[in-house]
Amino acid sequence: MKDIRTLTLDQLKEYFVSLGEKPFRAKQVYDWLWSKNLHSIDEMTNLSKPLRERIALEYTINPVSVDLMQKSTDGTIKNGVKLHDNLMVESVLIPTETRTTACVSSQVGCSLNCEFCATAKLKRMRNLEVAEIVDQVALIDRQSRLYFDRPLSNIVFMGMGEPMMNYKNVVEAIHKITKPEGLGMSPRRITVSTSGIPKMIKMLTDEELKVKLALSLHSAIEHKRNEIMPFSDKFPLTDIMDALQYWYQKTGSVITFEYCVWKGINDGDEDIKALIKYCRQVPSKVNLIQYNPIGEGKYDHRSIAAEEKYVRELEKAGITVMVRKSRGGDIDAACGQLANKTTESEI
Numbered sequence: 001m002k003d004i005r006t007l008t009l010d011q012l013k014e015y016f017v018s019l020g021e022k023p024f025r026a027k028q029v030y031d032w033l034w035s036k037n038l039h040s041i042d043e044m045t046n047l048s049k050p051l052r053e054r055i056a057l058e059y060t061i062n063p064v065s066v067d068l069m070q071k072s073t074d075g076t077i078k079n080g081v082k083l084h085d086n087l088m089v090e091s092v093l094i095p096t097e098t099r100t101t102a103c104v105s106s107q108v109g110c111s112l113n114c115e116f117c118a119t120a121k122l123k124r125m126r127n128l129e130v131a132e133i134v135d136q137v138a139l140i141d142r143q144s145r146l147y148f149d150r151p152l153s154n155i156v157f158m159g160m161g162e163p164m165m166n167y168k169n170v171v172e173a174i175h176k177i178t179k180p181e182g183l184g185m186s187p188r189r190i191t192v193s194t195s196g197i198p199k200m201i202k203m204l205t206d207e208e209l210k211v212k213l214a215l216s217l218h219s220a221i222e223h224k225r226n227e228i229m230p231f232s233d234k235f236p237l238t239d240i241m242d243a244l245q246y247w248y249q250k251t252g253s254v255i256t257f258e259y260c261v262w263k264g265i266n267d268g269d270e271d272i273k274a275l276i277k278y279c280r281q282v283p284s285k286v287n288l289i290q291y292n293p294i295g296e297g298k299y300d301h302r303s304i305a306a307e308e309k310y311v312r313e314l315e316k317a318g319i320t321v322m323v324r325k326s327r328g329g330d331i332d333a334a335c336g337q338l339a340n341k342t343t344e345s346e347i
């Protein structure tokens with residue numbers, strides 16, 4: 001049966017008119033689906049019972065469900081989220097003193113093959129539907145209220161998958177999350193993280209969504225980056241910079257570079273110099289992400305000494321740099337550790 005959440009508001013209107021109902025019914029249903037995140041047609045109490053039964057003859061709602069919830073000692077909650085076809089993604093709630101961040105997935109698995117990332121070891125199975133992305137946000141919001149007594153405050157598209165490779169659904173999900181007739185959250189609290197596909201960054205710019213943009217850089221030296229993130233040989237750093245400049249000119253929003261420092265890979269002076277040179281070309285800041293080992297040998301050794309050097313040199317160069325502590329490492333919920341470890345057998 002078809003999921004009623006695949007219909008637009010206009011299509012819902014047409015549907016109700018075809019049933020001989022008033023068009024405003026569409027707005028009522030849309031409100032249940034996208035503002036209240038209701039998962040049951042039968043609970044749409046402002047519709048008559050016969051009408052609810054009539055809709056249920058043709059449409060269903062396919063909600064995601066939490067299959068397994070793990071809590072880290074630092075408060076981080078990792079959800080193994082089951083989709084209607086039994087595939088799994090992971091969605092993480094990350095609490096700090098003042099905020100709750102949802103780290104959401106955009107694809108089941110990932111088609112990029114970043115050597116250091118656990119999700120890359122899963123092949124891409126499919127893109128997530130709009131509702132499957134929105135459901136992750138809604139479920140983490142409920143968890144935040146339940147366990148931390150406050151609503152969800154931030155969303156990062158840093159879970160499984162490459163958001164730009166599921167572009168249409170990610171953009172539509174952002175609309176549903178931010179529009180007043182949806183969840184009504186502020187777009188400024190949403191960060192889309194990408195490994196850098198220049199054409200898509202430009203497209204995203206033109207959507208005028210008011211979200212923030214993060215780019216997973218890891219090296220500003222072309223051949224090194226291509227080794228670390230092999231797909232990126234199709235996307236030269238100059239083209240990426242061109243797209244980032246376009247983004248900044250149109251949005252005025254500072255770009256975050258995400259960067260891990262590995263021993264023997266990008267811990268030299270020339271690496272730092274290249275990063276500084278790259279950063280200077282666009283208003284930006286650097287997040288040094290603490291690397292979470294995934295047992296891949298050569299990437300398993302982060303260099304703390306080099307991280308400290310990066311901080312010193314970047315600061316000297318007047319570039320804002322933050323060291324991002326890893327969260328949820330004890331439950332494999334940290335960056336790059338999302339690989340359905342606990343649930344692989346069910347796929």
Ligand code: SAH
Binds near residue numbers: 117118157159215259
């Ligand atoms: N595909 C998107 C979003 C998912 S990855 C992207 O590439 O940006 C989210 C962030 O986690 C990226 O910056 C990625 O480089 C980083 N990451 C991946 N594996 C990691 C690991 N094992 N430890 C720390 N960060 C990792």
